[in-house]
């Protein structure tokens with residue numbers, strides 16, 4: 095969703111802000127803009143389209159200035175257009191503002207302002223908020239900071255805003271509630287952004303701004319205050335992220351790079367935690383809360399999209415190993431339906447970005463009802479990580495491609511270790527099974543490497559089926575959520591309509607879709623459901639459907655029935671999803687590429703969904 099970048103310091107702001115906006119492109123956007131202040135005043139440039147379109151629009155224009163704010167917009171109020179792009183300018187021309195989030199009560203405020211004669215040149219809620227601030231500043235004859243504080247107390251919704259005043263070329267005022275904001279601390283300079291990727295080469299020292307905080311940022315000063323005007327002590331965190339992590343490193347797309355990174359990201363996730371030689375799994379967040387986790391009456395996994403699929407797989411694993419009832423909830427539904435939360439319930443929040451608005455709000459309400467929140471998050475220091483009582487990072491590194499790949503396998507690795515630890519503490523797993531599953535997990539990085547060593551077969555399959563208008567993905571047991579994930583990946587990257595189903599459900603409706611034109615992808619690795627899924631494949635073949643199978647190396651039965659097969663190494667069925675998901679990631683990647691689509695930034699999608 096919207097990306098925000100700001101700079102204040104001795105360097106020229108324009109190149110830093112533009113480069114930063116390009117780094118945030120992965121979040122998804124439809125227009126971009128920048129405001130700069132220099133000795134001759136404030137210059138605002140904005141353009142529908144890409145950041146490169148914005149750059150073109152500024153050719154030959156005055157782009158000087160040591161203070162600048164820039165924005166990539168993902169449309170919510172008002173279509174993508176030059177006039178709706180941010181930054182917006184206040185009616186008196188003095189203020190410029192960018193905003194990520196949604197102001198829910200903007201309509202009544204707009205009416206109030208219109209009655210006073212304010213004019214609006216866009217359809218956005220942002221322009222309403224900005225003029226509201228200007229109005230308060232004028233009427234109260236107060237500072238911009240004070241006006242902002244008053245305005246924020248009146249508005250309902252989510253925001254991360256950066257605000258500048260053309261009469262003050264040494265201050266950026268920022269505020270957040272519900273949308274991320276991180277401030278990079280340099281020497282005599284500050285960087286502001288939605289995440290740290292825009293400024294990673296300049297500083298690794300950052301402050302994550304909390305909800306309801308206002309930051310007054312000058313070149314050599316950072317003041318944090320709450321909405322009650324009380325100073326807060328900025329908590330400085332040292333980032334463990336290198337520039338290479340946010341660059342393509344020779345790959346054509348981030349998605350391909352991230353798929354290929356999985357042997358090392360899964361290894362990094364297990365490293366220092368999964369100590370097979372001593373039979374120990376060390377995870378501080380679990381160790382410190384093992385009583386709560388092992389004695390949970392119920393576990394509720396709360397997530398969206400791919401992270402929700404990881405939760406579904408974990409449901410099977412936790413119930414099998416820990417004998418604790420598990421429910422898996424779409425965060426967006428969970429938050430609105432007044433769920434029953436009892437003492438002893440544990441909520442496991444799963445999120446790559448740690449900023450997904452629905453998940454965040456669902457957790458806030460569960461927390462208020464007394465639930466214990468455990469976060470399985472990839473983005474270090476993100477909002478979900480910070481509001482959780484405890485958690486475990488997936489350590490997959492920045493995921494830039496909109497399609498989640500390495501974060502998903504990281505989530506599975508963490509959730510498997512977690513289930514093993516809880517099962518051990520509860521005594522619901524035998525020592526042999528425990529050690530065996532540890533070894534199985536330990537072997538995953540090498541097995542993923544084997545799958546990735548030669549992807550030409552998967553590429554050829556992708557090219558063969560790329561023009562199919564629809565596809566069905568089927569699996570059973572642990573592989574059912576993998577089928578859902580395969581369908582989601584294909585939908586988002588190649589725009590092919592795809593449905594995922596439990597293979598046995600097919601006979602209750604979806605089988606009516608099967609013709610000789612329909613590719614049916616079976617996730618059919620050797621597990622306890624194998625014989626059943628063989629029958630399901632036969633049912634599709636009997637109706638002339640085209641079968642693409644994910645099968646175990648050495649299996650001859652499934653490949654003899656399937657039109658095309660993608661192989662994965664053998665693994666215990668609990669661990670198998672970490673492998674069977676990889677060919678499906680590649681399949682959708684290669685279909686998307688064969689169709690000529692922008693696989694890193696599919697249409698309409700945002701990497702981090704920070705609005706409801």
Ligand code: M6R
Nearest residue numbers: 399400401445446447450497498
């Ligand atoms: O950052 P999160 O894991 O909370 O994001 C949840 C979903 O938005 C995300 O998984 C989405 O479905 C991806 N585009 C899937 O590839």
